Amino acid sequence: xxxxxxxxxxxxxxxxxxxxxxxxxxxxxxxxxxxxxxxxxxxxxxxxxxxxxxxxxxxxxxxxxxxxxxxxxxxxxxxxxxxxxxxxxxxxxxxxxxxxxxxxxxxxxxxxxxxxxxxxxxxxxxxxxxxxxxxxxxxxxxxxxxxxxxx
Numbered sequence: 001x002x003x004x005x006x007x008x009x010x011x012x013x014x015x016x017x018x019x020x021x022x023x024x025x026x027x028x029x030x031x032x033x034x035x036x037x038x039x040x041x042x043x044x045x046x047x048x049x050x051x052x053x054x055x056x057x058x059x060x061x062x063x064x065x066x067x068x069x070x071x072x073x074x075x076x077x078x079x080x081x082x083x084x085x086x087x088x089x090x091x092x093x094x095x096x097x098x099x100x101x102x103x104x105x106x107x108x109x110x111x112x113x114x115x116x117x118x119x120x121x122x123x124x125x126x127x128x129x130x131x132x133x134x135x136x137x138x139x140x141x142x143x144x145x146x147x148x149x150x151x
């Protein structure tokens with residue numbers, strides 16, 4: 001059997017970290033995913049997907065993501081049955097996250113912006129810029145591209 005989901009979207013609310021009675025971290029959140037097709041004369045539609053992250057994924061999400069952050073989720077689709085407050089049977093469909101990744105420029109209040117690679121972006125100070133512009137061509141060879149390519 002194959003059950004694989006890869007989805008990317010923006011968080012519709014700030015994630016909240018909860019802990020089970022056994023001490024396991026869990027975070028349920030919803031992401032908005034734009035549809036690929038737009039009918040002429042209409043606005044782009046979005047789907048709202050429920051996601052559940054457990055343990056270190058839940059901690060990671062709550063630490064680095066906020067409402068509006070773009071997140072890439074890889075996981076599997078899961079359904080569960082439950083009864084609501086009125087006693088009606090309900091079915092929940094959600095993605096259980098196996099891995100979460102930065103998928104765009106993220107900025108959480110009080111934190112430095114983070115790029116797609118999950119590292120702080122390099123500073124644009126004059127010292128950094130001059131360090132890249134200074135250097136020698138020593139160790140580089142001139143390549144003659146007049147001949148046939150070796151591949």
